[in-house]
Amino acid sequence: MVLGFLASQLLVGLSRAMILFIVSAGLTFVLGVLRVPNVFHGSLYMIGAFSAFSIATQLGHHPASVWVAFLTAPLVVALIGLAVERTLLTRLYQREHLMLILFTFGVTLVLNDLVKLAWGADYRSILPPPVLQGSAVLMGVPVPRYNLFLLAVGPLVALGMWLFTHRTRIGKLARAAAVDREMVALLGIDVNHVFAGAFLVGAYLAGLGGALVAPSTSITLGMDHTILIEAFLIVTTGGLGNIWGALLGALLFGLTQSLGVLIWPQFAIVFPYLATASVLLVRPRGLLRSVW
Amino acid sequence: MSEILRVEEVTKTFDRFVAVQGVSLSVEEGTIAAVIGPNGAGKTTLFNLITGILHPNRGRILFQGEEITYLPPHVICQRGIGRTFQIANVFPRLSVFTNVQVAVLAHQRRSLHFTHPAERLAIREAEVALAAVGLLEKAGQVAGTLSHGDQRLLEIAIALGTEPRLLLLDEPTAGMSPEETVATMKLIRRLAQERGLTILFCEHDMEVVFATAYTIMVMHHGRILAQGPPEVVRAHPEVQQAYLGASDA
Amino acid sequence: MVKVRRPATSETLAGRTWPIGFLLILIPALLPAILPIFYTYLLALIFVMGLLAMSLNLVLGYGGIYQFHHAVFYGVGAYAVALSITRAGWPAPVAFLLAPLASGLTGLFIGWFCVRLTRLYFGMLQIALGSLLWVIVLRWYSITGGDNGIHDIPIPSFLRQILPAYYFILAVVVISLLVLYHIVRSPFGVTLQAIRDNAQRCQVVGVNVRLHQLVAITLAATFAGVAGALYVVLERSVFPSMLFWVLSLEVLVMCLLGGWYTFLGPMVGAAIVVTLRTTAGRYTENWTMILGILLILLVFFMPEGVLGFLGKLIARVALPQGRQQEFKRAESAQAEEKVIPGRSSHE
Numbered sequence: 035m036v037l038g039f040l041a042s043q044l045l046v047g048l049s050r051a052m053i054l055f056i057v058s059a060g061l062t063f064v065l066g067v068l069r070v071p072n073v074f075h076g077s078l079y080m081i082g083a084f085s086a087f088s089i090a091t092q093l094g095h096h097p098a099s100v101w102v103a104f105l106t107a108p109l110v111v112a113l114i115g116l117a118v119e120r121t122l123l124t125r126l127y128q129r130e131h132l133m134l135i136l137f138t139f140g141v142t143l144v145l146n147d148l149v150k151l152a153w154g155a156d157y158r159s160i161l162p163p164p165v166l167q168g169s170a171v172l173m174g175v176p177v178p179r180y181n182l183f184l185l186a187v188g189p190l191v192a193l194g195m196w197l198f199t200h201r202t203r204i205g206k207l208a209r210a211a212a213v214d215r216e217m218v219a220l221l222g223i224d225v226n227h228v229f230a231g232a233f234l235v236g237a238y239l240a241g242l243g244g245a246l247v248a249p250s251t252s253i254t255l256g257m258d259h260t261i262l263i264e265a266f267l268i269v270t271t272g273g274l275g276n277i278w279g280a281l282l283g284a285l286l287f288g289l290t291q292s293l294g295v296l297i298w299p300q301f302a303i304v305f306p307y308l309a310t311a312s313v314l315l316v317r318p319r320g321l322l323r324s325v326w
Numbered sequence: 327m328s329e330i331l332r333v334e335e336v337t338k339t340f341d342r343f344v345a346v347q348g349v350s351l352s353v354e355e356g357t358i359a360a361v362i363g364p365n366g367a368g369k370t371t372l373f374n375l376i377t378g379i380l381h382p383n384r385g386r387i388l389f390q391g392e393e394i395t396y397l398p399p400h401v402i403c404q405r406g407i408g409r410t411f412q413i414a415n416v417f418p419r420l421s422v423f424t425n426v427q428v429a430v431l432a433h434q435r436r437s438l439h440f441t442h443p444a445e446r447l448a449i450r451e452a453e454v455a456l457a458a459v460g461l462l463e464k465a466g467q468v469a470g471t472l473s474h475g476d477q478r479l480l481e482i483a484i485a486l487g488t489e490p491r492l493l494l495l496d497e498p499t500a501g502m503s504p505e506e507t508v509a510t511m512k513l514i515r516r517l518a519q520e521r522g523l524t525i526l527f528c529e530h531d532m533e534v535v536f537a538t539a540y541t542i543m544v545m546h547h548g549r550i551l552a553q554g555p556p557e558v559v560r561a562h563p564e565v566q567q568a569y570l571g572a573s574d575a
Numbered sequence: 576m577v578k579v580r581r582p583a584t585s586e587t588l589a590g591r592t593w594p595i596g597f598l599l600i601l602i603p604a605l606l607p608a609i610l611p612i613f614y615t616y617l618l619a620l621i622f623v624m625g626l627l628a629m630s631l632n633l634v635l636g637y638g639g640i641y642q643f644h645h646a647v648f649y650g651v652g653a654y655a656v657a658l659s660i661t662r663a664g665w666p667a668p669v670a671f672l673l674a675p676l677a678s679g680l681t682g683l684f685i686g687w688f689c690v691r692l693t694r695l696y697f698g699m700l701q702i703a704l705g706s707l708l709w710v711i712v713l714r715w716y717s718i719t720g721g722d723n724g725i726h727d728i729p730i731p732s733f734l735r736q737i738l739p740a741y742y743f744i745l746a747v748v749v750i751s752l753l754v755l756y757h758i759v760r761s762p763f764g765v766t767l768q769a770i771r772d773n774a775q776r777c778q779v780v781g782v783n784v785r786l787h788q789l790v791a792i793t794l795a796a797t798f799a800g801v802a803g804a805l806y807v808v809l810e811r812s813v814f815p816s817m818l819f820w821v822l823s824l825e826v827l828v829m830c831l832l833g834g835w836y837t838f839l840g841p842m843v844g845a846a847i848v849v850t851l852r853t854t855a856g857r858y859t860e861n862w863t864m865i866l867g868i869l870l871i872l873l874v875f876f877m878p879e880g881v882l883g884f885l886g887k888l889i890a891r892v893a894l895p896q897g898r899q900q901e902f903k904r905a906e907s908a909q910a911e912e913k914v915i916p917g918r919s920s921h922e
Contacts (some may be wrong), residue, residue, distance in 0.1 A: 073824070126874065131641070131694065132831060139870060140873075141871065144871070300716070304707070304714055310708075311707045315688055315704075318700050400778050400784070417772035421834075433780070438762075438787070438790065441763060443761060444761055520802040
């Protein structure tokens with residue numbers, strides 16, 4: 035029974051880690067390619083969750099409604115991100131980090147108020163798609179099907195990001211720009227397109243994380259706060275700009291939290307912060323190679 | 327004459343790239359010595375090693391007979407080595423005067439003092455250093471607004487503010503007009519004479535070096551090819567082939 | 576010997592305005608006589624937040640250090656007062672003296688690890704360590720009261736009314752600002768600005784850059800602790816959100832909004848944010864959107880902040896013709912400086 039509890043805690047931790055990974059991957063990608071510490075990444079995540087809620091409830095009880103929400107909500111978020119990037123952020127790339135933080139924080143305040151106007155301050159929730167509701171029994175332990183689904187999605191996103199950055203032209207350019215943006219510009223390529231594409235992908239991942247977390251949590255104002263700090267810590271632990279580092283950091287964060295429940299439930303949330311702080315004390319530039 | 331700086335078999339690698347390889351050199355007190363070599367020969371890396379900004383993988387560096395190899399930059403400066411950088415490297419938001427004053431205050435070990443406003447401190451020393459390079463008139467300007475040539479001079483004044491025994495100048499004439507170059511070299515000779523300063527500078531402009539330095543070291547691909555008085559170096563066959571012949575042709 | 580002329584910057588312009596400085600103290604001292612209670616409270620809150628922002632600006636604007644989690648030191652100061660009065664039962668004066676001490680030590684401790692790093696890495700390690708403190712305060716219910724915080728802290732009875740509290744806060748803030756002003760102009764302050772401009776150059780003139788940064792962080796944390804203690808005087812409550820990163824970001828915004836290259840800028844920034852929150856917050860739920868739009872406009876049109884902008888405006892109008900040229904060049908040089916990323920990093 036103890037072993038079963040351990041296994042189910044592990045599963046909870048891993049599925050939480052997958053959400054964290056998806057959001058952090060977007061943050062770290064933007065950080066690596068554009069060198070922008072995007073403070074409104076958390077807001078995009080929140081908008082992803084609220085959009086998924088609205089789309090799913092609009093479509094009603096159709097079995098596919100949540101699936102549609104999973105597919106479309108991130109796109110909505112990606113477009114919002116792209117709009118901000120194209121109209122405003124693109125003019126600021128030469129500015130110092132503090133100004134970028136100031137700007138993206140300003141956008142955060144605007145977006146969060148828009149969310150409040152659009153959805154109000156109530157708690158919202160949606161159910162997982164019908165096939166993913168309830169529990170499956172694995173080795174005698176009941177585990178929520180939705181968690182198993184998240185466990186499968188995380189690696190898929192990682193694979194997708196790998197294919198994008200290694201197999202597509204714009205992805206390869208983005209990777210090159212992360213290392214040396216002058217060189218990419220010298221190749222006669224409009225860095226602006228690369229940046230816009232990278233930001234689009236980053237925002238999409240924030241939205242995807244928000245949409246996927248929607249059935250497993252209460253959707254509410256303020257959900258952007260914790261995810262943002264967690265994502266930033268994860269990204270730094272992994273190495274700024276390193277997608278695999280984000281995966282590693284997310285696993286560390288998710289697992290220490292869920293295993294912390296076993297050790298000292300009241301302080302469970304302290305463990306991931308302790309773990310990341312310890313890692314950063316020893317390796318302040320992160321576990322894997324940073325592009326900075 | 328005694329030896330002021332001694333570099334023994336120093337090697338520095340970045341990943342797999344060997345920037346400085348087994349370099350040994352020696353500088354006599356009161357002389358003007360020069361390191362020449364094409365861009366990428368390892369001159370700046372060598373200067374960074376001597377001033378503690380980088381630490382070597384192997385080898386020793388001795389200043390006035392004491393080892394300084396792994397000391398941090400500020401301690402090396404306090405021991406008496408001042409330097410300038412290849413790219414004008416001043417405090418752009420501060421006034422020209424304050425630029426030098428900061429160096430003087432650091433030299434007087436007063437940079438951690440809180441009791442008096444800085445305005446009234448280290449004025450004479452800073453003004454002497456500024457006068458030495460001819461920038462006293464512009465003391466009130468914001469350093470970032472100076473012309474490139476003046477910023478290079480200001481750099482030298484900052485270095486003088488710490489009253490060094492040995493002054494390292496990294497391509498002091500880079501980006502200067504021919505007239506400015508001549509004036510700067512004159513300044514260097516004057517500083518060496520009037521203040522008894524030992525100067526080690528690096529350059530890739532041959533003419534400048536042969537006219538100014540007493541001792542010349544030729545660097546190429548991270549190694550020292552030859553060192554000695556100008557006429558010896560000029561006649562050195564390897565130097566002629568590797569540098570005078572090939573790179574500057 | 577040539578008389579050294581000081582550079583024409585908004586910095587020195589502010590330095591020449593002692594009469595204005597006197598008015599800056601006199602007016603707030605008289606205001607409660609004519610203001611309704613609510614606005615007296617509002618002013619007191621502005622002073623507390625302004626002191627917090629100005630303490631941050633010692634490291635941010637003057638030191639060029641990415642102090643991303645300054646609120647932690649503020650929270651530690653506030654909790655030091657709250658805990659030593661409610662849990663340890665110590666007298667209030669001891670508690671108030673303990674606050675800056677606790678914050679300063681926290682600053683020293685966190686700073687010790689962070690000064691090895693620069694820029695974003697510095698900021699992120701500080702966020703990691705600071706968040707650890709936050710989450711401990713948030714969860715340690717038996718001591719800190721967890722997310723409920725601690726309320727009705729029994730501070731001395733004479734401070735429980737708004738007017739005495741206001742004057743107490745005003746006095747402490749004025750003294751703190753005078754000390755900060757003295758620090759900024761001292762050899763240490765000047766050296767700190769040189770480090771901000773070019774840390775590598777500082778190293779090779781013999782400045783122990785990390786030591787100076789550590790001292791600056793400790794000092795800034797100490798003053799943040801003073802602000803934290805003053806908050807307890809004003810509100811008699813503490814919350815874990817006082818250590819949350821959102822507040823750190825808000826304080827950072829106050830500095831940039833008011834002008835991080837000016838001495839009083841952060842106070843102006845605090846005044847704008849606090850006023851906006853309390854007054855606009857009465858008419859609309861969406862005051863944060865107004866602030867957000869303000870910030871975005873600021874980044875585009877007033878990157879030097881309100882006071883930085885005003886300083887330039889005044890310089891343009893008031894300076895004699897000759898010096899205006901000089902000033903324009905200073906401006907363009909500073910603008911150039913901005914587009915060279917990582918100029919002063921020394922990795």
